[in-house]
Amino acid sequence: MPHATARERRTRRRGLRRRFTARDLAVIGVLLGFAILLDLFIIWGPTVASITLSFSSWDGLSDLNWVGGDNYDTLAGGDYPPFWPAVRNNLLWIAFLGLVATPFGLLLAVVIDRGVRFSRFYQSTIYLPVVLSLAVVGFIAQLVFSRDQGALNAILGNQDNPTDWLGDRDLNIWMVLLAAGWRHTGYVMILYLAGLKAVAPELKEAAAIDGANERQTFLRVVFPTMRPVNVVVLVITIIESLRAFDIVYAINKGRNGLELLSVLVTDNIIGEASRIGFGSAIAVVLLTVSLGFIVTYLVQEMRGEERR
Template sequence: MSRRDRIVVTLLLGIPLLIDIAFVWVPALGTVLLSFFKWNGVGSLSTKTCQPNLPSILNNGCVDGIQNFHQAATNYPSFWPAVWHNLIWLGVFVFIATPLGMLFAVVIDRGIKGSRMYQSILFLPVMLSLALVGIIWEFMYSQNLGLINTVIGRNGSNNAIDWLGDPHLNLWAVLVEATWRQSGYVMVLYLAGLKAVDPTLREAARVDGANAWDTFWRVIFPVMRPINIVIMVVTVIESLRAFDLVYITNKGINGLELLSVLVTSNIVGETQRVGFGSALGVVLLVISLVPICIFLYQTFRREETR
């Protein structure tokens, strides 16, 4: 390899690496560091210990240890509801959105008539921003003029359903929006995996007398293990970083508390508790890493035992 080639390779690899470090790893490590400080975003961090009896200006930037995490778990009413809502969001994505996307992919992959049109329609929500998806569904859920209340005959009446205002309904209403988009995303990933499967495997299964159900679950699905890993990781990340839809609906309050919204409201909101918000961000990071690490460990362990 010539000197010029080495320079080109170094630039092609080094520039993206530097960008990744600057915009991903440095903020992530900075968030972990700030989670141990009591800081409101003004002034510099110091190494002095927080003293409850000092004025707030003197406590700005002091080392807080694990007090931010302790406060979140014990003295922050929105914390545990947000954790529970994030787990519900993850469960809906895993057990409803992902199987639904897989079903769409399998049906379209069979080459039904109009499959390209169906694929485009199902993929359309993925092309839209989450903010626009939320606005579209606000018209659907509108209490007085919404399509859903109109269809069920409760539009403009005294018993019209407030889908986004009722704390017992709004989480599930927003989850319908999120599932509508996520299923199309999963469909595209599974379609890519199905197209990469060797056609001879299907032919061999057909010769052996396997039906379509057995062919998919016993032959096709195991071959798509790399795609399953990608989808699992993407599903966990998408469910735990959910923000746009709930923030558009009611700013993540009144039954729609999520960790991502709490992080934003504490760091850039009126309170501007950067240290406390960073601690919530670390909690969100740990929660997202746990299922991903367990899944990857189990998957690669099965690969090694074969």
């Protein structure tokens, strides 16, 4: 059997040589090699550097001083006050986008997929915020939720005693989440619209013949069929939640109740303090949280595929 396997490998190699000339293989090698080197330089290089620097105390100019796990002890022990509020806010972003904005985007996709009148108009209008960056969404949020000249206070008639939607620590995080959810909903809607179009009509017809109503058909047939789309939506939701930066920085530089891990990384690495080692430790925490959510879900999905 091993001899037959070796023969098959030689046969496949000969077939590969017949299909591709030496020049073709050289071009493929150069293109793949360039892409791999670029990936290593842009993504994995800084990742490894951040992990390494997180065990140091360095300002970018003086000598590198290794401090072991002191940076992580400072974060865990509460000696850096903005850290735990930032962790709480990042988890709140995940919960809001995952449990509110994402289901709402799915609902809109289902309604539009049924062919309601002016569905093209609704689809374009709801998707429009997706083409805007979160920084622009942050500026729009300021126009809407501003205390003195905001549209919301004008609509509510609160000019005499205006509500400080973005200055009140108990309110501003929810206003920002509404603005971010407004953008995220359109993105999710488009993804689920594509998934709904890919569901075979025969599956719905078979469910109807078996006596399933529309709700049962969607929950037991359509939604499970869109499993690949569900994975993509979940990963995008987690990434969008954890990399959020622009919108809170545009509003108040991510302070006064809008702290996020990404803002703390920026403030420590390129801010006045230049605590590159400490900022790298926060970046590693952010990376760990991101990988924890995504890897856990993907492993469960792969195990589910193996069972099926």
